[in-house]
Amino acid sequence: MIRCIRHTAAFSFLLLVALLVNAARVQVFETERYGANTANRRGVIARYEQPRGAVLVAGRPVTGSRDSGGRLRYERTYTDGPLYAPVTGYSSQTYGTSLLESAEDGVLSGFDDRLATFPWWDQLTRTHRPGGSVHTTIDPRMQRAAFDGLGGKKGAVAAIEPRTGKVLALVSTPSYDPGELSGNDGAVGAAWHRLNAAGPRPMLNRALQETYPPGSTFKVVTAAAALESGEVTDIDARTDSPDPYPLPGTATLLGNAAEGCEDAPLKDAFRASCNTVFARLGAEIGLRDMVGMARRFGFNDPGLRIPSPVAPSNFDTRMDASQVALSAIGQYDTAATPLQMAMVSATVANGGRLAPPTLVDKVTDARGVMIAAGPHRPTRQVIGPVTAQQIQDMMIDVVAHGSGKRAAIKGVTVGGKTGTAQHGVRNEGTPYAWFISWARAKDSYEPAVAVAVVVEDAAADRADISGGGSAAPIARAVMAAAVR
Known part of the structure; x- marks a missing residue:
């Protein structure tokens, strides 16, 4: 009898050990797999059991949380949602997150280990920390000026502080209210399908992703x-540029919208935007050096983050001489985001040094204690200071005497460059109107802001001056807000 009891006790002990080992395996080694299983709702419920941290602009929260009373308790709310949607993105219980809500999700949701004094203890006890706050670099006056300037047009504005790379304005229109996507009821699904089916594509961030x-x-x-x-x-000095210019290896003649481009010096050609002069220069410089310069300014970089992902701007690396010539005037397959062109303008304004752009100034915990400063990546010298000064002078000349006059601000040094980009089959689409610029207060040695504006549906002809007519006034409003 005693022997049977001993065997039963030993077997029971083995079962207990097996149970403990299996529990340890599930709790320690399989926790991530079970946590990621779509059938496990505990993580989703825990994610929304407390308010989400705030995204702040100039110290003021532009996001909040609303108690829905449901199992997924707290839903995201937005202040001035359409104005700041290109910055915040959306946080949806149904469709996930985008832009800054996605890039800083760990901080905002409270799951970032930097929010805990002892992360290992919180993991052991499954403690859900309060969400932290993300302080952006956006200037609300400049954001509003850009948004109001674009109005109902399709387009985008990106503005950067040249010395630091801080993104001061990021606007894309038409926009949308991300609050429509916050919950998980039928209205959210209807809003999602309506916004994605809309012809103007309001959910497309034209400043970063187009x-x-x-x-x-x-x-x-x-x-x-x-x-x-x-x-x-x-x-x-004269540039020995014919008008029209025969594209190398072809019978195609490239002309100009402006007069007086034949053999025009670089400064005059820049002011008048002579295609022939710059196309010839591009062909003479050659593919390797043109690609190298484009890359130094930030083109062909698939890893650009601010921390929201930015679509890579393109300058082809395999072209013949005629294609290089067209690419040198911003045509052929050359393509850029508004943020990229703001980086180009900022580099020139900053003496040839490029400060990588950033949208986050700092991150704080729920008590307001800073846990991380914004990324301070080193600047890099893209072009020499002498070259930068020469291009600054040419950009100032465009605003003072050329097609950029509508960007001039009294008492402020402004440099700019207009552009009209043809596109579509046989270039029959409505040209995109561009303007890139920078502004410096008269009593300052440092530029206050660099701006890039693109308007898709500009009411303008195909002349280069259309960028000055449609886009330059928008840039002027943003620059005026910066130096006010």
């Missing part, structure tokens, strides 16, 4: 390549 042919604004990059390579040593 690339456009940059047209004549790319001539800033070509001018930099010409000066840095030694192809041009004097911006006031």
Whole structure:
């Protein structure tokens, strides 16, 4: 009898050990797999059991939380949702997150280990920490000026502080209210399908995720390549450029919308936006040096984050001489985001140094204690200071005496470059109107802001001046807010 009891006790002990081992396996080694299982609702319920952290603009929250009373308790709310949607993105219980809500989701949802004093203890006890706050670099006055300037047009604005790379404005229109997507009821699904089916594509962030042919604004990059390579040593010297210009290896003649482009010096060609001069320069500089200069400005970079992902701007690396010539005037397959062209303008304004753009100034916990400063990545020298100064002078000339006059601000030094980008089959689409610029207060040595504006449905003709007519006034409003 005693022997049977001993065997039973030993067997029971083995069963208990097996149970404990299996529990340990599930709790320690399989926790991530079970947690990621779509059938496991505990993680989703825990995610929404407390308010989400805030996204702040100039210290003021532009996001909040609402108690729905349901199992997924707290839903996201937005203040001035359409104004800040290109910055915040959406946080939806049904469709996930986007843009800054996605890039900083760990902080905002409370799951980032930086929010805990002892992360290992919180993991062991399954403690859900309060969400932290993300402080953006956005200037509300500049954001509003850009949004109101675009109005009902399809387009985008990106503005950067040249010295630091801080993104001061990020606007895409038409926009949408991300609050419509916050919950999980039928209205959210209906809003999602309506917004995605809309012809103007309001959920597309045109400032970060859409690339456009940059047209004549790319001539800033070509001018930099010409000066840095030694192809041009004097911006006031004749360039030996015919008008029209026969594209190398073809029978195609490239003309100009402006007069007086034959053999025009670089400075005059920049002001008048002579296609022939810049196309010839691009072909003479050659593919390797043009690609190298474009890359130094940020083109062909698939890893750009601010921390929201940015679509890579394109400058082809395999082209013949005629295609290089067209690419040098911002056509062929050359394509850029508005943020990329703001980076080009900011580099010139900052003496040839590029400060990588960033949208986050700092991150704080629920008590307001800073847990991380914004990324301070080192600047890099893209072009020499002398080259930068020469291009600055040419951009100032465009605003003072050329097609950028509508960007001028009294008492402020403004440099700019207009552009009209043709697109579509046989270039029959409505040209995109571009304007890139920078502004510096008269009593300051540092530029206050660099701006890029693109308008898709500009009411303008195909002349280069359309960028000055449709896009320059928007840039002027943003720059005026910056130097006010």
